Amino acid sequence: MEFSETVSRSSGTQAVPRRGLGAHGPEVPVFGLGSWNTWDRMTTDEAAELVARAVARGVNLFDVAHYNFGPHAENAVTDILFGEAVRGAGLSRADYLLCGKLWLWDYPKASFAEQLDVSLARVGTDRADFVVVGDHLGALDVPAVVTDVAEQVRAGRFTAWGVNNWSADDLGAAHRFAVAEGMEPPSFAQLKYSLARRSVPEGEPYGRLFDEAGLGLQASDAFEGGILAGKLHPQRKIGADPGGIRERIRESYPQVLRIAEGFGATPAQLALAFTLTHRAAASVLFGASGLEQFEANLGALELLERHGTELREAVAGLWLDRDVVHPGASWGTDAPAN
Template sequence: MRISQPLPARRLGRHGPLVPRLGLGLMGASGVYGSPASDEKRFKFLDQAYERGERFWDTADKYGDSEDLLGQWFAINPEKRQDIILATKFGIKTSAGVPGFSVDSTPGYCRQAIEKSLVRLGLPFIDIYYVHRLDKVTPIEKTMEAMVELKKAGRIKHIGLSECSAESLRRAHAVHPVTCVQVEYSLFCKDIESPQTQLLDVARELGVGIVAYSPLGNGLLGGVIRSREDVTKPGDSRGALPWLGDENVHQNLTIIDKISQFAKSMNLTPAQLALAWLLTQGDDIFPIPGTSNINRLEENLGTFSVSLTQDDERELRQASEGIVGGRFQARTGYDFANTPTLDS
C-alpha cells in the first residue's frame, strides 16, 4: 500500500472546506467514455486514490451508477467517509433508452433528488450539493431557498452552482453564500474569463471558489487523442464534441502538438502542463480532472511539482489560441444560464 503525504490544499472559496487543489472527477468512472470497468476494479481505484491523498471527490446523480458505486465503497470503508469532501449534483434529468436530457432546478425536484442521492450513497449528508444546471424557468432565489432548507436540515453542508451566469450567481449569493461554482475551464476553454460572462470576476468579488471541470479538455490535453477514431468507440460520448468534429480536429491537434512540445521541453506530460497552467490562474481555482486509471491519477498529482513562470503562462496561453469548434455546453443552451426574476 502506497500512502502519500497530504496533497497541497486550500479553502474552497471564502465559506468552504479545506480541499486538495486537485480534485477527482468521477463521471468517467461510470461509463461516459466507454463501458465501465468491473466494480472490483473501480473499488480498487477508489482505494488507491484515497491512499494517495485524493480526498475531494466529485460526482452527480446523472453519472450512471456513480452514486451507487460510491455508496457501496463507503459501506465497505465507513471510517474513511470523514476524510472525504464529497460533492454531487442535481438538475439534469435523463431516461434510460431515451436520447437527450431535460433540466429541472425547481424546489420540488431539488428535494426529491437529494433524498434519492442520499439513499444511493447510503449517507446522512453531502458535503457540497450543486445545482447541476439552471432550467432558465425557475428563479434562482426559489432554488436557493430549497437548498438553504436542506442545509438547515443537515442534509448538505455547502451550496454550489454549475454553469450559472454571473447574474444568477450574484442573486443566489444574496439569498445565502454560495461556496463554489463549477464551470468548464482549461487551456482550451477560457470563457469564464471573458468580459461577456464576467463569471470569474464576480466569483472573486463574492469570495466564491471555482471548481474547474474538464480541465484537460475531455482528454484532448492528455496528449493521447490523435483522431476522431480515438473517441468513437461504443459508449464514448466525446465523439459529439465540436472540438473533435471532422472540420475541426486537424487544426486542434496541431495546437495540441504545440502544447505537447512545450511540455516535452520541460520534461512534463501535456496533462501536467495543462493542469499546472490552470493552477497558476489563482489559488481559488480547483481543477477536478476525471480518470479511472491510477497511472493517470499519479500523473495528474505530479503536477504539484511543476512551477511555471509568468512567461510560461503567457506562452501557453498564446499557444492555445485558435481552438475551433466551441464548447459542447454552448450547444445545449444551458451554459452560463440566467433565470427569471421573482417579479417577472
C-alpha cells in the same frame, strides 16, 4: 483573491495541497476525482484500490452525481459504483468529501429534497459535504432556488454549495439574495476550464464575482474528455462543446504536446497545472482509469511549483474560445461573444 494553502500528511505520504473553496467555503484538496464515466471504466476492485490510494494521497474530494436528468438521462450507475468502491476500500464517511449535484432540468417538479433522497441513497450515505446546482438554459427563478437550497442546508443534507452552467448575472443575483436574506450563499462556481476554454472563468463578469464576492473556482473538463491528454478520439460520451471548437482543440494537440515536453511534463500534467494558476482556483476535477494514470496526474503539482509563473505565457496561444463564447453566458450555451 488569495487562498491559504496547507499541506497535510496521510499514512506517512505527503498529501496534495488544500485550498479554500471560495473565501468562506470549505477547505478542499486542489485535486478531486469526478464521477461521470470514471468508476465504470474499471473493475470494482480496481475502483476500490483507486479510491483508497486517492484518499491516502489527500485527494479525498469526489464529485459524484446521479446522471439521469436532461441530456444526462442515461441511467448511469457510476454513483452506485463509487459507493461500492468506498465500501470496498474500507473507508468511513469521515474519510472523504462528497460533492453532489442538484439538477435544474426537471426542477421544481423534481425537488431538491427528492433528488438528494435518491442520489445519496445510491451512494450509500445520508449527506453530502457540498453540492453543485447546475445545468439550466433559460429563465431561472433565482430566489426560489436559493431558498430551496437553504432549506436543505438547514436539514443537514450539506453545508456549502456552488453552481455550474450558470451565467455570471444569475450567480451574482443568487449570492446577493442569499446574503440579504441570511441564507447560505454559493461559495464557488464549477466551470469548464482548460488550456482551450477560458472565456468564462477568465472573463470580466465572473472575475468580478471571484474578486468582489469571494467565490472560488472549481475547474472541470480540463482534459476535454481526454483530447488534451492525448486521447484524440474518445469513444465514451464527453461534455458539451460550447462554441463548436472541439475539432480545433483536437488539432491543437501537437502544440500541447510540444509545450508539455518543453517543461519535461505530460500533456495531462500541463492541463492540470494550468487550471491551478487561476487566481480563484480551489480545485480541479479529473477522471482516471487506474492507479498509474492517477499518480502520473499528480505530477502536475511539481510542474506548477517549478514553472507556475511561466505556464500561462507558454500556453497563451491555446486559448481557442476567445471571442467565440460570451464570458458572461451560461456555460451550457454556444452564445458568441459581443
